[in-house]
Amino acid sequence: MQDFQDAIDRVIGGLEKKNKIISPQEKEIIAYHEAGHAIVGWFLQHAYPLLKVTIIPRGVAALGYAQYIPKEQYLYTIEQLTDQMCMTLGGRVAEDIIFGRISTGAQNDLERITKMAYAMVTVYGMNEKVGNISFSDSEAEYSFQRPYSEATAQIIDNEVRQIITNAYTRTKQLLQNKRRELETIAQALLKKEILHKDDLEALIGKRPFDEQADHLPPQLSTNGVTSAFYRQIDC
Numbered sequence: 001m002q003d004f005q006d007a008i009d010r011v012i013g014g015l016e017k018k019n020k021i022i023s024p025q026e027k028e029i030i031a032y033h034e035a036g037h038a039i040v041g042w043f044l045q046h047a048y049p050l051l052k053v054t055i056i057p058r059g060v061a062a063l064g065y066a067q068y069i070p071k072e073q074y075l076y077t078i079e080q081l082t083d084q085m086c087m088t089l090g091g092r093v094a095e096d097i098i099f100g101r102i103s104t105g106a107q108n109d110l111e112r113i114t115k116m117a118y119a120m121v122t123v124y125g126m127n128e129k130v131g132n133i134s135f136s137d138s139e140a141e142y143s144f145q146r147p148y149s150e151a152t153a154q155i156i157d158n159e160v161r162q163i164i165t166n167a168y169t170r171t172k173q174l175l176q177n178k179r180r181e182l183e184t185i186a187q188a189l190l191k192k193e194i195l196h197k198d199d200l201e202a203l204i205g206k207r208p209f210d211e212q213a214d215h216l217p218p219q220l221s222t223n224g225v226t227s228a229f230y231r232q233i234d235c
Contacts, residue, residue, distance in 0.1 A: 036094025046083035
């Protein structure tokens, strides 16, 4: 069974980089970053259930990654997208809370939440101020000109910023309330380097939501300290 698990890790995350030297300070940042993702996902109803989180450096995963079990679904609500956005911000927020400063580790996280927020506003009609309008360009008709005015562009930018700001505030409040659990998971990661779902249940209790995820290939959040999902929607 261990050989099978090692093979999955190698295929998803790449070869383990045993010769990669990481300073104790950076390792601590990585541990809290990944713990932030894990805790936010653990306590938000619509986030994907965690399968495993590790701070062992691997190929494409660089300095650490987390695997999630995605649900089999094709339609997403605002609440579901918002929870996923908060989980994606968990690493950046954890660094802010614990160290009072942020690193470059959240680069990919920020890319994904920005794309998600713009899609909510400009593609899926999930913003009251912009309304039930989609500027999706599936046929590339607007290759040289945006199909909206500068005034609308400004509204879109403002609404996207507000969505991300609200998600960040919500994530920060959650992690501040769950700081003890955040510390527990981060310290366990520093000691063991790998935590599975059962480990999290033993350390902080069972996830307070029914998990009805289908048995699909695990979703990957990598940390360089950046994050990128294996089954895309954000680590």
